[in-house]
Amino acid sequence: NAGVTQTPKFQVLKTGQSMTLQCAQDMNHNSMYWYRQDPGMGLRLIYYSASEGTTDKGEVPNGYNVSRLNKREFSLRLESAAPSQTSVYFCASSLGPTGELFFGEGSRLTVL
Amino acid sequence: ELKVEQNPLFLSMQEGKNYTIYCNYSTTSDRLYWYRQDPGKSLESLFVLLSNGAVKQEGRLMASLDTKARLSTLHITAAVHDLSATFFCAGSGGSNYKLTFGKGTLLTVNP
Numbered sequence: 001n002a003g004v005t006q007t008p009k010f011q012v013l014k015t016g017q018s019m020t021l022q023c024a025q026d027m028n029h030n031s032m033y034w035y036r037q038d039p040g041m042g043l044r045l046i047y048y049s050a051s052e053g054t055t056d057k058g059e060v061p062n063g064y065n066v067s068r069l070n071k072r073e074f075s076l077r078l079e080s081a082a083p084s085q086t087s088v089y090f091c092a093s094s095l096g097p098t099g100e101l102f103f104g105e106g107s108r109l110t111v112l
Numbered sequence: 113e114l115k116v117e118q119n120p121l122f123l124s125m126q127e128g129k130n131y132t133i134y135c136n137y138s139t140t141s142d143r144l145y146w147y148r149q150d151p152g153k154s155l156e157s158l159f160v161l162l163s164n165g166a167v168k169q170e171g172r173l174m175a176s177l178d179t180k181a182r183l184s185t186l187h188i189t190a191a192v193h194d195l196s197a198t199f200f201c202a203g204s205g206g207s208n209y210k211l212t213f214g215k216g217t218l219l220t221v222n223p
Contacts, residue, residue, distance in 0.1 A: 033210075040121075040215060041215065042200065042213045042214055042215040042216050043155075043200070043202075043213040044213075045210055045211075048210060058210060090154065090155070097204075100145065100157050100160055101145075101147075101155075101157070101202075101211060102157070103154045103155045103156075104154060105153070105154045106153075106154055
């Protein structure tokens with residue numbers, strides 16, 4: 001079972017470049033999430049989508065946009081990357097609100 | 113807004129010893145999760161605790177929940193090297209869709 005799949009796994013960007021992180025889940029989950037993980041900070045929620053067609057800001061949304069393309073896919077876009085966005089990004093999904101999260105393998109992004 | 117605090121943040125243990133990781137949360141949380149993250153890997157769900165007094169055990173790990181004290185504990189029995197990982201607790205803040213994570217406890221088990 002694939003579960004939650006993220007691409008790319010690694011990316012290096014220059015300041016000001018844009019990119020999109022892709023996430024897809026095959027568990028028929030309603031809710032999807034993007035987190036970032038930084039040393040000593042735990043996981044911080046960037047955006048989430050409670051259900052298809054809805055998106056909401058999390059704790060640290062500035063500098064990011066998201067699209068819930070369909071029930072399976074939830075993408076995260078950096079329009080103008082900054083060094084402060086260097087991080088490991090995790091996509092997750094859950095069946096419903098506050099449900100158990102299932103995580104993707106992570107995407108390591110470096111902004112120079 | 114829910115705040116989740118774990119302690120200790122760093123834990124160096126000897127094989128065979130017991131220890132406990134504590135997770136305090138600030139407001140009512142209708143469920144409490146524990147996750148494990150191996151170095152360079154993703155997060156894996158360990159336990160979901162749904163009610164006061166709930167206890168879950170798997171192998172050398174046992175988690176419990178005291179909603180009155182707003183405290184969950186993860187007890188490690190007779191640690192072995194392959195338990196070296198970062199452990200996170202996370203709580204739900206009521207009706208929203210967000211889990212709030214603690215900063216994690218980096219556990220290192222030494223021979």
